[in-house]
Amino acid sequence: MPLATPTRHSSAAHQPSWPKQHLVDEVRHRLETAHSLVTAEEVEELRVCMATVASGQATVVQLGDCAEPFIELSPEAIDRKLRFINDAADLVAGATGQAVIAVGRIAGQFAKPRSNPTETVAGQQMSTYMGDAVNGPRPTPEERQPDPLRLLRGHRLAQRATETIRQYNSTTAGRKVWTSHEALLMDYEHPQVRVEGTARYLTSTHWPWIGNRTRHLDGAHISLMAAIRNPVSCKIGPGVFPSEAKQLVRILNPGNEMGRLSLIARFGHSRIKNEFPAVVSAICNAGLEVTWMVDPLHGNTRNADDGAKARLLPDVLGEVNDFNKILRTFGLHSAGIHLEATGDYGIEECTTRIDSRRAPDSYRSLCDPRLNRTQTAEVLTAWTEGR
Template sequence: MSALLPPSSLAVPEALQQPVWPDPEALRTVRERLRTALPLVLPTECDVLRRRLAAVAAGKAFVLQGGDCAETFRDLSLGTVSRKMDTLFGTADELSEAMFLPVVVVARLAGQYAKPRSQPVETRDGVTLPSYRGDAVNGPEFTAEARTPDPHRMLQVYAAAGATLNAVRSLLTERRTALGQREMFVSHEALLLDYERPLTRPDARTGDSYAGSGHLLWVGERTRQTDGAHIEYLSRIRNPVAVKVGPTATPAEVLALVERLDPDREPGRLTLVARMGADRVRDALPPLVESVAAAGGQVVWICDPMHGNTYNAPSGHKTRHFDAVLDEVTGFFEVHRSLGTHAGGLHLEMTGEEVTECVGAGVAPADLPLRYETACDPRLNRSQTLELARLVGELATPVAG
């Protein structure tokens, strides 16, 4: 790994899905403030997660990654964080008991404030404004003021992430006292490079660069180009990293990602998150898994059953059906079982609240308007998440220690 990364976008390839900041001087000021701020997570914590993920890669553990599609400043509260943690740990306990495996809990938390968008602009009633890219960039209200990208929001993200991590660590201490040892790591999509690069620091022990914004960072389907800026960034940090791959990914593309991000074939270094869709997973996933295994890849394979199963309900709400989510997970396990490889985990957009955003498992299409609260994509509610864990536990073949 290289030492400290360049603080600006000048030294790396093209970065896709970046906002057009209207005030370059304000952006420089924000970058400098982030560059001198304390890291939110420590290299030693990232090393612990890498060891936990190495056990997953070896088939000796399972990983549960979950949380909001996009965190928002308005929903930041101790109660929200606590309920999300309770749901994640309850889900992990259900999976662990069924699989006879330890479950590594990685939350989409304390940094998931930016989102890629299919279109850079949105038009309503003849008015065109920049798309909402998450609270790290602009506001969801459809006004010129709210939708103008503001780099100062990245400082709000840093403060909100720090407050969230303080709450997580305090709640973990309570749970250790009451329930025994508990661990939870935080992750988010490394989308805004103007936020990630200034928070990347060399470790005094080794000189390796670590992202200080989260324990695990991932790159999404839209920004996983092997010669792109996001993969370049991941290749130069020591944190465990992940990449999402969809149904159009080819074995050659996935192998190129493995070579770029994990040339030493280090267990726990690289996670591949399959987001295929229920109707594609059984056909699209096997060639990828087979090619990585043949090349000696020691990766963690995780199923994201959310993003490939989105549709618009008659009410106009973007939603997902619980049955399709479960079917994709079922197909994911079937593929790995047929190939003799390890189905390593789940990546869920979920919440600890009883929202009505995904239909099925207790939520009817007519219920969608009742508590449709997401800032972007629909999430499983608490009850649906726990029900999915119960059903996934039935799918999994117990692995003897």
């Protein structure tokens, strides 16, 4: 049974401009009756896991692609990603001596909010790429036209990926890999809410998050996340007021439950020391229950000399260290880390210098720069050592 539809996206930021509304209505109807990707039992199990994280008995490692390409969802590709996620979790487990909750940006990370709805390429204006669930990455007006039928393809591929993940989890001892993605597209997420007893579950993923750009207190994204039983997370970044952060926590975790809500700091190295402490202080003084995580990538994006986006490793490491230090001053622990990262070899999307020269084929992300395998290990090591 789907959740009742809110006012037609009037308060939902960063939604595509679908060209044919009748197709959107058809897609929503088909998603309402489609197979659930995750089960209520799985969500309840993750809730227990997140409560152990909140109590300091476990940590979270959450990582994966910036934007998942549809073409990289074969069982073989998913298996490679799962092994990379578990390798990262093994590193953290070995360094901390704690259980690690392994979470992938996987099986649904198909959409991205963008700064500008359109861009000009080779003199042609076209829609900006918003992820494979919305349009295609190839820079032509036709490929970039938003197509709601892509939502159905995304669901089919996510279902196949989720089944691959379940099979993988059944062969590993103890640790599971959980799915997560940004719950951005209301026409994809809303129809996939199901009611079990008196509880509502978002069945598109185990652990949805709200992005920094869509965390409006009166917005559709916050409203949806507040209505479901899944553990949820919300990114907070530059410009968030302490009073706003408190209200956000009260809306998303009205029962003040341990493990229900994670706040993921993504301020950037240049701003975290000035802005994050006041947020932590306000939430602590109010007695609000929050699991603290860091995303040291999104606040550190720059334009490199070669014209592509870049994230500098010194900035990433600096934000990790500052995040840990700030939490320690409040007597708190850093519970988790959220990274855009890939285990693929030959990747050089994040660099050490803004003028670093990258090989022509070393930037393969469909959107923002990801850490490569070596950089991921370096960042995770710095995070564990500073906790």
